[in-house]
Amino acid sequence: xxxxxxxxxxxxxxxxxxxxxxxxxxxxxxxxxxxxxxxxxxxxxxxxxxxxxxxxxxxxxxxxxxxxxxxxxxxxxxxxxxxxxxxxxxxxxxxxxxxxxxxxxxxxxxxxxxxxxxxxxxxxxxxxxxxxxxxxxxxxxxxxxxxxxxxxxxxxxxxxxxxxxxxxxxxxxxxxxxxxxxxxxxxxxxxxxxxxxxxxxxxxxxxxxxxxxxxxxxxxxxxxxxxxxxxxxxxxxxxxxxxxxxxxxxxxxxxxxxxxxxxxxxxxxxxxxxxxxxxxxxxxxxxxxxxxxxxxxxxxxxxxxxxxxxxxxxxxxxxxxx
Amino acid sequence: xxxxxxxxxxxxxxxxxxxxxxxxxxxxxxxxxxxxxxxxxxxxxxxxxxxxxxxxxxxxxxxxxxxxxxxxxxxxxxxxxxxxxxxxxxxxxxxxxxxxxxxxxxxxxxxxxxxxxxxxxxxxxxxxxxxxxxxxxxxxxxxxxxxxxxxxxxxxxxxxxxxxxxxxxxxxxxxxxxxxxxxxxxxxxxxxxxxxxxxxxxxxxxxxxxxxxxxxxxxxxxxxxxxxxxxxxxxxxxxxxxxxxxxxxxxxxxxxxxxxxxxxxxxxxxxxxxxxxxxxxxxxxxxxxxxxxxxxxxxxxxxxxxxxxxxxxxxxxxxxxxxxxxxxxxxxxxxxxxxxxxxxxxxxxxxxxxxxx
Numbered sequence: 001x002x003x004x005x006x007x008x009x010x011x012x013x014x015x016x017x018x019x020x021x022x023x024x025x026x027x028x029x030x031x032x033x034x035x036x037x038x039x040x041x042x043x044x045x046x047x048x049x050x051x052x053x054x055x056x057x058x059x060x061x062x063x064x065x066x067x068x069x070x071x072x073x074x075x076x077x078x079x080x081x082x083x084x085x086x087x088x089x090x091x092x093x094x095x096x097x098x099x100x101x102x103x104x105x106x107x108x109x110x111x112x113x114x115x116x117x118x119x120x121x122x123x124x125x126x127x128x129x130x131x132x133x134x135x136x137x138x139x140x141x142x143x144x145x146x147x148x149x150x151x152x153x154x155x156x157x158x159x160x161x162x163x164x165x166x167x168x169x170x171x172x173x174x175x176x177x178x179x180x181x182x183x184x185x186x187x188x189x190x191x192x193x194x195x196x197x198x199x200x201x202x203x204x205x206x207x208x209x210x211x212x213x214x215x216x217x218x219x220x221x222x223x224x225x226x227x228x229x230x231x232x233x234x235x236x237x238x239x240x241x242x243x244x245x246x247x248x249x250x251x252x253x254x255x256x257x258x259x260x261x262x263x264x265x266x267x268x269x270x271x272x273x274x275x276x277x278x279x280x281x282x283x284x285x286x287x288x289x290x291x292x293x294x295x296x297x298x299x300x301x302x303x304x305x306x307x308x309x310x311x312x313x314x315x316x317x318x319x320x321x322x
Numbered sequence: 323x324x325x326x327x328x329x330x331x332x333x334x335x336x337x338x339x340x341x342x343x344x345x346x347x348x349x350x351x352x353x354x355x356x357x358x359x360x361x362x363x364x365x366x367x368x369x370x371x372x373x374x375x376x377x378x379x380x381x382x383x384x385x386x387x388x389x390x391x392x393x394x395x396x397x398x399x400x401x402x403x404x405x406x407x408x409x410x411x412x413x414x415x416x417x418x419x420x421x422x423x424x425x426x427x428x429x430x431x432x433x434x435x436x437x438x439x440x441x442x443x444x445x446x447x448x449x450x451x452x453x454x455x456x457x458x459x460x461x462x463x464x465x466x467x468x469x470x471x472x473x474x475x476x477x478x479x480x481x482x483x484x485x486x487x488x489x490x491x492x493x494x495x496x497x498x499x500x501x502x503x504x505x506x507x508x509x510x511x512x513x514x515x516x517x518x519x520x521x522x523x524x525x526x527x528x529x530x531x532x533x534x535x536x537x538x539x540x541x542x543x544x545x546x547x548x549x550x551x552x553x554x555x556x557x558x559x560x561x562x563x564x565x566x567x568x569x570x571x572x573x574x575x576x577x578x579x580x581x582x583x584x585x586x587x588x589x590x591x592x593x594x595x596x597x598x599x600x601x602x603x604x605x606x607x608x609x610x611x612x613x614x615x616x617x618x619x620x621x622x623x624x625x626x627x628x629x630x631x632x633x634x635x636x637x638x639x640x641x642x643x644x645x646x647x648x649x650x651x652x653x654x655x656x657x658x659x660x661x662x663x664x665x666x667x668x669x670x671x672x673x674x675x676x677x678x679x
Contacts, residue, residue, distance in 0.1 A: 024578035028495050031487030035506045035552070038545055042513065042521045049524055099417045106414035119418055122425055128667050129428060130606020132634045133656045136641055137428045140435075140649070148378050183424055216406035237512075244514025246609040247634075251641060273516045277609050289528070296520040300513065307512030311505065 042300055049293035062298065067257045067275075069284055078295050080259040082302070084174070084270025088249065089242035091178025091264055096185035097235055103186070104194035105219065109205075120194070127187035135248035138180045143252065146176045150265040165266050172254025174269040180248045185238035192234030192314070196227035229313055236310030244303045246273040272299040351399045358395035358408075362387040388412050432657050439654025449619040449631070454640070454648035463655045465621040466636040469536065470659070472625055473615060473632055474601055476540025477547050482597050484544075485551030486586075489596075493559040494567075494581050504556075511549035518545040519610030527614065536625035539615030539632070543604040551600035558592030559585065591673045598670040602663055608634035633659045 053061055057076060064077030103123065107116045147170040154170075157163045200223045208218045224231070249271050255278055256268035276292045276299070283289050366384045369375055375383075389412050396404030439458060448465035488507060492500050522542040526532045562585050570580040586593065616629030617639060633655050640652035 018576045018578075021577040024581070025495055025497075028487050028491045029497055029499075031484050032491035032495075032497075032499070032503045034484050035488065035503070035510045035548060038521075038548070039506060039510055039513075041525065042517060045525050046517070046520060098413075099420060102410070102414040102417040103421060105410065106418055110411060110414055111418075119421070122421055125667075126421065126425055128602060128663055129425075130634065130659060130663060132606055132608045132637050133432065133660055134428065136637060136652060136656050137431055139641060141427060141431050145378075148376075152376070152378055152382070186421070214400070214403050214407050216410060217403075219410070240512045244512070244516070246514065246516045247638065273514055273609070276516050276520070277612060280613060293520055293524055296517050300517045303512050303514050303517075304509060308505075308509050310512075311508040315505075 039304075043297075046293055046297035046300060049290050050297040053291055053294040061294065065257060065259050067279070069288060076291055078272060078275065078298065080257060081270040081272045081275045081295065082298065083259055083261075085243050085272050085299070085302070087260070087262070087264070088174055088177050088181055088253070088269065088271055089239055091174055092181030092185050092242045093235065093239060095179060095182035096189060096238060099182070100186045100189035100193055100234075100238075101231070103190045104197055105223075107190075107194050108197045108200075109215065109219070109223070123187050123190050126183065127191070131184065131245060131248045134180060134183060135251035138176065138248060139251045142179070143171055143176065146173075146179060147171055150175055153265055162262055162264050164263055167267055169267040170265060172252065172267045172269075174253070174260060174264045174266075177249045177253040177269065177271070178264070180252055181242040181245055184245060184248070185242055188241055189234045189238040192237060193227070193231050196230030196234070197223055200226050229316060233310050233314030236306055236313065240303050240307040240310060243306060244273055244299065246277050250274045250277050272296075272302075348399075354395040354399050355392075358391040359388075362391045385412075385416060429660075432653065432660055435650065435653035436657025436660075439650045440657065444651075444654055445658075448621045449636075452619065454643040454645045456647065458647045458650060461651075463633065463636060463651070463658060465618070466631045466633045466655060467658055468621060468623075469615070469618075469630040469632040470605065470634070470662075472536045472623075472630065473539040473543060473611070474605055476537055476625060477543030477604060478597065478601060480540065481544040481547035481600060482551055485548050485596070485600065486555050486593065488548075488552040489555035489559050490581055490585075492556050494577075494585060507549050507552045510545075511553065513545065515546055515607045516609040516613075518542045519613035521545065522610070523613045533627060534614065534616045534629045535627060536615055536622070536630045539611045539630070540625070542610035542614045543607065546604045546607060546610070547600040550603045551596050554596035554599050555589075555593055558589045558596060561592065562588045595670045595673045598666050598673075602666040602670070605663060605666070606634055606659060608638050611635050612638065633662075 060077055062077065062082065063079050064075070065080035066075040066077050068075050103119070107119050111119060150165070150170040150173060153163045154165045158165070204222050204226070205218060208222045213221070253271060253274060254268045255270065255274055257270075258268070260266065260269045272295050276296055279288065279292055283292065362384065365387065366380055369380050369383070370377065389409055392408035392412050393405045396408035400407070441458070441462075443459065444462040445467075446464050447460075447462035449461045449463075452461035488503065491497060492504060519542045522538055522545070526541065527534060527538055532538050566584050566588055567580055570584040571577075575584070611632050611634060615632060615635070617631045617635050618629045619631065622628050622630040636655045637652045637659070640648045640655070643649060643652075
């Protein structure tokens with residue numbers, strides 16, 4: 001890549017020689033750091049709101065589960081919500097990861113070209129549906145269907161702890177919310193996985209197949225190991241999306257201020273983002289708004305951590321390939 | 323007589339890799355596959371029509387039945403090692419059908435329920451004097467559609483120049499901080515929409531700097547739009563051949579002129595695609611607008627003074643109302659929103675296609 005080095009040196013020499021260029025460079029560089037400023041601004045301003053909350057409530061704010069501002073002293077904690085966000089994301093991933101892996105395997109290795117491009121476009125279309133529309137659809141169309149599936153799960157697999165339901169109410173469950181999250185995760189994970197699997201060198205695939213590998217052995221020993229990093233990163237990006245999703249979950253999940261540990265088909269669950277939206281409209285005063293801002297701070301930290309990790313993994317596998 | 327080896331008589335290497343003799347299918351294979359698909363299908367249709375097993379359960383039975391049948395076909399044609407292949411193929415087809423069903427269901431319900439709400443007043447009136455129980459003939463979503471357009475326009479005015487400048491920094495200026503800038507842009511694309519709303523709320527609205535208004539909503543949208551524009555524009559600028567840059571510089575053009583008069587015009591359609599994808603990313607976001615632009619039944623044109631209704635917020639307000647007409651309004655607003663998104667994506671696709679040619 002000596003060519004590029006030479007050109008870069010030339011560009012830099014040209015850049016410093018002209019006054020207009022110096023102004024241009026500075027303006028562009030300043031704009032490039034807006035993303036950093038916004039990220040830092042979110043951390044600082046929401047963090048500043050979290051400080052007084054912590055001074056008053058201590059670590060109980062993140063380790064206890066309650067939302068009662070009328071008691072004295074007030075008892076407020078978002079552990080159930082933080083845990084609920086993770087539980088919903090796990091349910092979403094359990095549905096979405098196999099589906100998107102199979103989808104991308106189908107698109108890359110099995111489907112005829114025409115069907116593959118139709119499927120690719122459909123998955124992109126799925127990503128384009130706004131979450132508020134998915135929520136509307138889930139509330140009126142998916143809910144009755146999902147209630148039926150869940151009652152079947154309860155009838156036939158009720159002996160598994162996850163599928164217990166004592167209330168007989170199958171609406172507003174983490175399962176339905178997780179299902180909606182899965183519909184949002186599938187396009188993200190599929191597009192990354194498809195790209196990564198599509199980059200498997202055809203020589204390797206042809207060599208494996210001509211040596212007598214079946215589709216499964218080829219996937220197991222060639223394609224999947226080759227794209228492993230990208231697949232993991234794609235799943236993490238989906239996870240980040242699932243943790244931050246608000247409105248669609250708000251429509252289908254019955255928010256309860258208890259920790260629903262693992263009863264995925266029992267009505268009631270938690271989610272930080274949904275807590276913020278549902279309490280914001282009826283907040284009793286500036287202090288409750290401050291509590292919600294503090295909750296938002298933890299949501300931000302959680303999603304930022306997951307996303308940074310995901311991007312590191314994806315970019316690292318990209319680098320290895322070059 | 324000597325035979326000479328003539329390389330030209332061989333099929334080219336490319337053709338050789340395309341033939342892949344180990345993939346040729348026999349009639350036996352085709353027949354087994356046809357039987358393996360037809361038999362479970364007939365059993366399931368029979369169960370559906372002639373037994374009282376619930377429909378959902380029949381679907382649950384179908385998948386393992388199909389896997390079993392395909393497994394048998396695999397053993398018949400390829401031996402034991404074909405079993406896992408058949409399982410993968412059946413499930414992959416199943417996942418594709420699942421995707422199609424979901425998309426079809428969403429679009430069909432949007433069209434069938436949304437069309438009931440569409441009428442001339444629905445598209446031209448606002449919701450002043452309209453309560454959830456008012457019949458459908460009165461009131462409409464024009465104010466919300468206008469609000470969405472205003473908020474999106476403001477966010478585009480803010481996010482597009484910054485996003486493109488970020489992309490120029492990465493591909494043209496190539497400063498020392500490029501890896502860090504890319505990392506921050508990628509991290510920013512993961513900021514949850516509700517957090518973007520809280521950010522604008524706590525920094526600008528609660529401090530009294532600006533009102534709950536279209537401008538505040540536009541700022542929150544800009545936070546979400548910036549990374550999408552920056553990442554797409556970066557990919558587009560990378561496609562501009564380096565010859566153009568070096569050519570312009572060799573002719574004595576300055577850096578700024580090279581970028582503004584050569585590189586950006588060369589990537590014009592791609593830049594438009596980046597803008598459109600950025601708009602499409604934010605146009606349906608609801609949570610940030612609940613906190614920053616609020617709602618208003620009247621038509622508002624001033625982006626700085628008053629709260630303003632938008633399509634996503636109008637959907638949010640009308641869902642789960644006990645009045646069927648309010649719910650129909652929500653479907654109608656959702657249909658308008660989806661049509662806007664579809665137009666944006668179609669235009670982006672068409673532009674993208676031209677770029678490749």
